[in-house]
Amino acid sequence: MSLSSTSITSITRGRGVRRTVGVVALGLAAAALALPASPANAVGAGTYIFAPDQDANVVSVIDTATLSTAASVPISDTASSVAISPNGQRAYVAEYSGTVDVVDAAQESVVATIQLPAQARPVDATLSPDGSKLYLVDESGLLYVVDTSTDAVVDTVQIPGVPEAVVATATHVYVANEGDSDGHSLVDVVDAATDQVSTTIPVSLLDAYALALVPSSNLLWVGGEDNGLAAIDTSTDTVVRTVDDVTDGSADGAGNLKLAASPDGSKLYVTTYDVLSVFDSTTGALLNKAVPSQLGLDDKFFDGVAVGPDGRVYAYANDSASGAVSSVDPTTLSPISTVALGRDVAQIRIGTIAPTPPPARTADVQAKLTGPASGRTGTAYTYTVTARDAGPGVAARVGSTLLLPSGTTLVSASGRYTKFGQLVVWTSTPDLAVNGSVSNTVTVRFSSKGTKLLTTGAASLKTPDPRLSNNLALVRTTIK
16 A cells, blocks of 8 residues: 555644654655666566576576566576475576576576585585475585575585486485496485485496476486386386387487486476487386477477476477477377477476465554754764564565654665655565565765654555555754
């Protein structure tokens, strides 16, 4: 709810105070007008493809509803992989330099950077199902465990061999391991509670480097450099079936195998350079296959696959000049639409952002102003302006102002602000959670003696306030 000057003056007494409050309220309205409009393609509720581009050092965020780019977020360095939080809000982008950029999808920016140990060169990343832990592997034989509440490395696990891929359940972490120099591949099983390797499962694949957990089952599919697959029953840690060649002999060459399971657990999608194949995830039977030209990806090679929550398949393909993602019917493998991407996307991963619950109908925003009780002319003094949400609901777009008395010079102010005469208006208007607050400071000098009255105002520009009497705060400073 916009706060009008008439609505505030009705709660005050005295002609001078009414005038002051009216000016403050108009300042809050000015703050609302000064805000930039939200971009039309802002990332909101919906399902998105996150695609870190190794050439451009950006993460493209693709809206699956329109298969168009909703955002492009710069990152620090060359990405190797990306993991998406369960709520779809954050993308953890692992980089070969040993850092992890944390991308907030809604803010369309990097909000934190996790520094791994100096020797770390992560090649794959995944999150625990609850999002509390981030797991990363590098080819030097290490698994890093990061607490996402602190963005700090809390453990390092030795994985003998050459780890290439990682996935996690609530109880275990599974690492695809190329094994020894003879290509004897392994899957290492790490206990998530103790961060210790509990067992090692041999798999008859050349250089295992791809993994996919099948939802609602105990199956873990493993892919190797030889285009072979092995299915592990995670309840017994044994291989229960294999597929010798996922392309059924139709590929020109082996390698670059990528895996993704359907959300209902019925299908496994596999890409190699030349073929997109779909298998029955239980039996391993080949159900269908397509080549890039069938998906409108002429002269390109597959380099990634992901499946959305509705079962739609997304295949990434590239050549030496460009790349693209094609959305694909999950059964017929016929193309639906295509969006252009860079030529060197590290991975494609999918996250779903749920709609934000509607805020409560009201929020009691309280203003507070602190500063010196006395001072001298010509000396700089600092005042702190605070807006707090006392509930019961979230206060949307909370604005703050400070009215300076005549004979006062503004030296500096924190945050983004503008000045209308003697009125300081902060143009940044954040949403405040219940009991949340935002503070800004101003530094001023007084050129004349006497009692100086400074008045701050705070109000939500969107949410109705049930108690307007505390939207103002005053400080009197006696200048000698």
